[in-house]
Amino acid sequence: MTNVQEEETHDLGTLILKNLGFPLVPQFQPTHLCFKFKYEWLGGVMTKKKHLAVGAALATGSLLGYSGYLRPISAFANSTCEVGSATPVADLQNCISNAAAGDTVTFADDVQDFTISAEFTIDKSLIIDGAVGSSRIEIDAQENSRVFSSTEDLALRNIKLTGGYNSYVLGTPTSAYGGAVRTSKNLELDNVAISESRADKGGAASASDITVRGDSEFRFNRASYGGALSSSSVSVYGTQDSPVIFSGNRADIEGGAIYSVGENADAEIYIANAVFESHTGKIRGGAIYIEGDATIRRTDFS
Numbered sequence: 364m365t366n367v368q369e370e371e372t373h374d375l376g377t378l379i380l381k382n383l384g385f386p387l388v389p390q391f392q393p394t395h396l397c398f399k400f401k402y403e404w405l406g407g408v409m410t411k412k413k414h415l416a417v418g419a420a421l422a423t424g425s426l427l428g429y430s431g432y433l434r435p436i437s438a439f440a441n442s443t444c445e446v447g448s449a450t451p452v453a454d455l456q457n458c459i460s461n462a463a464a465g466d467t468v469t470f471a472d473d474v475q476d477f478t479i480s481a482e483f484t485i486d487k488s489l490i491i492d493g494a495v496g497s498s499r500i501e502i503d504a505q506e507n508s509r510v511f512s513s514t515e516d517l518a519l520r521n522i523k524l525t526g527g528y529n530s531y532v533l534g535t536p537t538s539a540y541g542g543a544v545r546t547s548k549n550l551e552l553d554n555v556a557i558s559e560s561r562a563d564k565g566g567a568a569s570a571s572d573i574t575v576r577g578d579s580e581f582r583f584n585r586a587s588y589g590g591a592l593s594s595s596s597v598s599v600y601g602t603q604d605s606p607v608i609f610s611g612n613r614a615d616i617e618g619g620a621i622y623s624v625g626e627n628a629d630a631e632i633y634i635a636n637a638v639f640e641s642h643t644g645k646i647r648g649g650a651i652y653i654e655g656d657a658t659i660r661r662t663d664f665s
Contacts (some may be wrong), residue, residue: 589622
């Protein structure tokens with residue numbers, strides 16, 4: 364049998380288990396071209412918990428006894444598309460349109476903050492990394508539209524979004540969600556700042572599942588439900604030195620910062636190392652409204 368550990372020598376590995384059929388992307392920041400690997404699991408029944416453990420083992424380069432249960436099937440390259448400074452709006456649209464699922468969109472170091480007049484529509488899983496040198500690019504929708512609307516998993520990193528606006532259209536349910544960002548699947552926000560955006564649900568962002576990491580912040584967003592975030596599952600992972608900031612967000616009905624209600628099951632919230640300040644939930648949930656389970660640790664409310 365091929366030694367999988369020797370095969371896993373690239374910047375980023377993606378584990379796809381044949382009998383589950385869904386990918387797991389280890390949390391790496393690739394600097395150049397990276398590769399996805401497809402593996403077949405040979406060890407019998409694969410649970411989601413075990414799947415995550417194997418993925419973590421691959422990500423750290425140590426298979427921890429799993430090598431006898433994995434067989435490489437194929438490998439294929441992921442590409443990176445860079446947005447230039449001359450025409451950033453057109454470049455970003457071209458990168459999104461021409462990308463394959465799992466690709467990464469980056470920005471050249473000399474790209475300046477820019478405005479848009481219409482949202483970017485995404486129909487495949489993407490990573491958009493707005494790092495420009497040591498700072499973050501800012502995209503201003505000028506209250507014309509959302510910034511990003513996706514039907515697939517979306518990861519945003521090192522980016523600032525402002526001025527997102529999405530008005531609810533009667534009879535069009537998806538129009539209710541996400542002032543700056545909306546996806547019908549999973550949304551990852553890492554070192555992301557969203558401000559002054561509005562929608563009916565999730566003034567800053569709305570998704571099926573939202574994970575927030577890094578120096579992320581949500582300021583002065585507004586919605587009827589969930590001034591900042593609306594999702595049936597919200598996970599917030601700040602650190603004690605750099606907590607995730609929710610400030611000045613407002614809900615006209617419920618959940619000044621976060622609104623979490625499950626459609627077919629109880630909602631879930633996990634928050635560690637965050638700050639909630641100066642929120643308004645006009646009817647219920649000044650900071651958070653949830654119908655389900657909440658775990659909140661090392662978090663300040665004021």
